[in-house]
Amino acid sequence: MTAGTSYYYHRIVHLGSYTLRAQVHRDITPYNSYGTAELLSADLTWTNLKWTHGERWTKDTPQPCDVTDAKAVLTNVADELIRRATAILHNGTAVPQQSLDLMGALLTLAYGSTGEHAITAADVRWAKENGGPFRVVPKPDGTVLLTKAHRYDCPLLATQGAEACDDRCLPTNPPPSRSDWSSQ
Incomplete structure (x- = not known):
């Protein structure tokens, strides 16, 4: 033009x-x-x-x-x-295997061993606009904490889990309601 x-x-x-x-x-x-x-x-x-x-x-x-x-x-x-x-x-753009394993475990915990769920662009937008940052925090006992429940400057996130949350992280909006999450 x-x-x-x-x-x-x-x-x-x-x-x-x-x-x-x-x-x-x-x-x-x-x-x-x-x-x-x-x-x-x-x-x-x-x-x-x-x-x-x-x-x-x-x-x-x-x-x-x-x-x-x-x-x-x-x-x-x-x-x-x-x-x-x-x-x-x-x-x-390759996703590391550990990340895939964590996502698979989360999907299994949420939807069972044959879990399947489609996440829409609206779901991603909502998740980015609500809650804290998504973080993966390895714990000393070998577990991994996946969280959006903490603000950016929370001691838990700032120290990668070495310090506890200062209890000033407040929950925000619940996710949009869906009549049947399992059919998504």
């Missing part, structure tokens, strides 16, 4: 379970030109993975007054951003 003093190109790419968005904005000056590659997260917000300043590529693109097809001009910049973001995704 062109708009007098600038032009831009946005593209959405689906890579397996990932959704990436490339946005490239070409302004009259390199200083105001940029490109980003973003990942759509579970809570349906965009997380910036890669960024490029216009000084790297504006010399290879025409001024806004000379452009009729922004897609044709900016596709190479968008492609490079997507390639760089894809390299990050393929190298850094």
Whole structure:
């Protein structure tokens, strides 16, 4: 798309379970030109993975007054951003086995040995907005505490379980009610 003093190109790419968005904005000056590659997260917000300043590529693109097809001009910049973001995704998204084991134990405790439950984007949003931070606290006796019941500066979290909670962590909103959690 062109708009007098600038032009831009946005593209959405689906890579397996990932959704990436490339946005490239070409302004009259390199200083105001940029490109980003973003990942759509579970809570349906965009997380910036890669960024490029216009000084790297504006010399290879025409001024806004000379452009009729922004897609044709900016596709190479968008492609490079997507390639760089894809390299990050393929190298850094493996979930450690211990984390999978903990999630499996939690699922089993909540839903039984054949437990299965779908968590929606709304569930993730609600969980992020309510309660304290999610933390995994290994205990000296070999157990692991999974908690959202403590605020960020609670001594229990600040010392990774070496000190007890100071009892100033207050419960917040209960989860949204559901008529049948087991069918989710």
